[in-house]
């Protein structure tokens with residue numbers, strides 16, 4: 001298919017998928033390429049759970065924010081390489097809210113994890129995997145793209161889906177981890193010590209977008225459609241409380 005024909009075809013797809021707000025971006029989307037040397041790590045199911053619970057622990061034990069606590073872990077070559085939570089800059093008072101609203105200058109968990117790693121210089125965020133308790137916002141999407149992180153796992157919804165859509169457009173893998181299913185499984189089995197993963201609910205992880213070498217815009221549009229559908233089912237706030245509590249009570 002010629003490029004012109006392809007763009008025409010993709011624009012039609014946006015209408016078919018009810019994504020006409022993206023029609024104007026089709027030319028730009030066909031030009032995007034993955035970073036050179038892109039690699040995505042294969043992560044075991046139990047490691048996904050361990051890292052997300054670790055991210056929750058940072059939010060629970062360190063974060064002073066009252067409205068929403070977020071934890072983030074950067075993971076590479078089978079181990080966590082950095083961590084972060086949302087909060088004020090170091091040396092600033094730990095108040096994240098004023099009159100119930102988040103104040104300007106609160107740094108998001110993802111940014112804190114990336115900057116902490118860059119400062120330490122112990123590893124590179126390139127080709128690492130981000131585990132974040134709440135889906136990233138559009139600003140953090142830019143930082144994730146710049147840092148060349150290859151995959152993002154999230155549990156709770158953020159009020160806007162735009163951050164996740166940006167990741168998909170840029171060819172970064174996106175997965176949803178349903179930690180409620182993990183805590184339900186824990187309660188049901190009351191297992192001590194090592195888990196029996198044979199009976200584990202495999203659908204606790206949903207692939208929203210799996211990165212491919214070629215820039216398949218149609219596939220990206222389908223993934224954006226999918227993530228918007230997941231978002232439709234949840235209202236901000238009630239999803240947050242339900243999943244946050246579930247992960248903590250496990």
Ligand SMILES: [Zn+2]
Nearest residue numbers: 108136137140
């Ligand atoms: Zn953010």
